[in-house]
Amino acid sequence: MDLEDISQWLSTGKPPQTPLVMLFSQYLNAEEAAQIFQRFQSEDWIPNGQVLWSGVPRDKAQKWADNHHLQTLTTAMGPLMDKEHPESLKSKMTPHHWIQYVRGASAVFAWHIARGEKVTVLLPPPPERFHPSGLTNYQAIEEPIVRGQIGQYAVRKIVLVHPTVTESEEYFYEGWPEDEYSTWIQKYGLRNKKITWRKIGRSGDKLRLKTLMARPKLYPLAEPIDWVEKTETPREYSASLSLSTGPHHIKSGTGQAALVAALSMFFVLLSSKFALLALMGVSYVLIDETLRGSEVNQSCRLQANSKAGQEVNCVKGANNFLETISDRVEFKTQEESKTKLKDWKKVQAKAQKEVKNIEVERKAQVKAQEEAKRKELKDELKAQAKAEKKAKAESKLPDKALKKRK
Known part of the structure; x- marks a missing residue:
């Protein structure tokens, strides 16, 4: 059980050999983890109100979350991310140690999210929504946890938003367990602009995480990974x-x-x-x-x-x-x-074909409407000419009658 394993780790300082706690302890010691757990269990935590993001500018993601009253990792961590705050450990850490600390905080953040119903994820628009390497913090750490691939819990739904497309900032669609990205494409079309992804090195810790997820499927009888480290x-x-x-x-x-x-x-x-x-x-x-x-x-x-x-x-x-x-x-x-x-x-291709079909139908409708208008106008003109002719004929009748009397 996740709670028992985490409790044992935080109380004894010795992490059990379970994938979830091994992931946490790879980045955090028990004291650091306890501080983060305590923060996420406070009254500031918004149920089902968290945002994860990848491939989107940090400022853009934070602004979107603030406007929708949702919490990013930075928001949820609060004073722990503020270098000047006495509770923060940032001033006491080297840059490398701080990066590891933030990754560990991301893992704990994702685990707390997984105990809820849903999470919102901000990504670039289709067709390239995810980093090709698969080694971003979201892909390698957060997503496996919120989907239940690591740990006991999983959200019911992952909701995706593409805030870099201004007109679709308020459009939400399901990304997991069913990926309904085609609905977004039908509404906003594909973005052919090539995304310049940031370079991500072959981080050993993230490769170990992927190995940790893949290994039980490939080698169910193999020794745990810590055996390799002991050699x-x-x-x-x-x-x-x-x-x-x-x-x-x-x-x-x-x-x-x-x-x-x-x-x-x-x-x-x-x-x-x-x-x-x-x-x-x-x-x-x-x-x-x-x-x-x-x-x-x-x-x-x-x-x-x-x-x-x-x-x-x-x-x-x-x-x-x-x-x-x-x-x-x-x-x-x-x-x-x-x-x-x-x-x-x-x-x-399907969307483009549908767009072409819609355009053809629209042109056909416009043409039909124009022809109908022309026909209607022609009929009106004919009716008007007929009426005028009839009026003229009627106006000549009295003159003819008088002539006959004379």
Whole structure:
């Protein structure tokens, strides 16, 4: 359960190995997270009144949210985002640490949103609504949480708005679970202006999040991701171990040569048979112990090298696994983008065809109306001429009658 896992993390400082808490703890420590949770649970929180945004200028998104009395992350965080406020940690953090902190706050913000009914998301207009990389904060962190891909909760509906198109600032349509973007296109048409997306590097934390979501589907029996991180320490240990075995081997060889040379000199100098036998016995014992020690050192060195090789292979395998998963996730994202682009093109062609049909119908209606007006006018003129002719005929009748009487 999300609440139990979060409560355990905040009380003990040790995050449980669940995807949601692992995501939070990747950016925040327990103390930072507790402060943000407390802020979002205050009376300032507006039920179902939050806004997420991506690909829209920050000022534009904030102004739109303020005009509609909704909360962005900045609004909901309140004093925690104000560098001058004593509760804010911004002045105590490096720029990199602050970026990580804001990402963690986005994750907690999304989780609180997911416990409600709906959320409003501001995006660029079709056909390119989302960043091609799929690695924006919204795509990699917030959307998976509000849709229930990470965590226990999910909103019932995601509502989309495209505020950069002035005439559609007040037009809301469903983006999830049903994507009704075709209704927007039919009303406002496609925007052919190419969007200049900001560059997003291959952020390791966001790639790990995508891997975290994709991995249970691809490898349900695989170890959790923190296993890979634990292999980094043995990697350093194995390197130092392999380096430390070299000099010991060299010293051992030098000692053996010196010992043999000294014994040979004593063997030549001493001529006494007893001394010779005693010296031979001592030299035999020393040489035997030296050779045994050398064999033991060599055996230990081989075992250490074998262990180091296994650990290095383990790390390589883990790295290859992560690279494979990342490539698969990226390939899947690219394929989804291509599919969406094809769908957008089909909708665009359909919309253009419908617009042409409407234009043809409108022209036909105008032509029919003009012809009807002409016919009506012609009939009126005929009727008027007929009436005038009749009037003239009637006006001549009295004159004819008088002539007949005379």
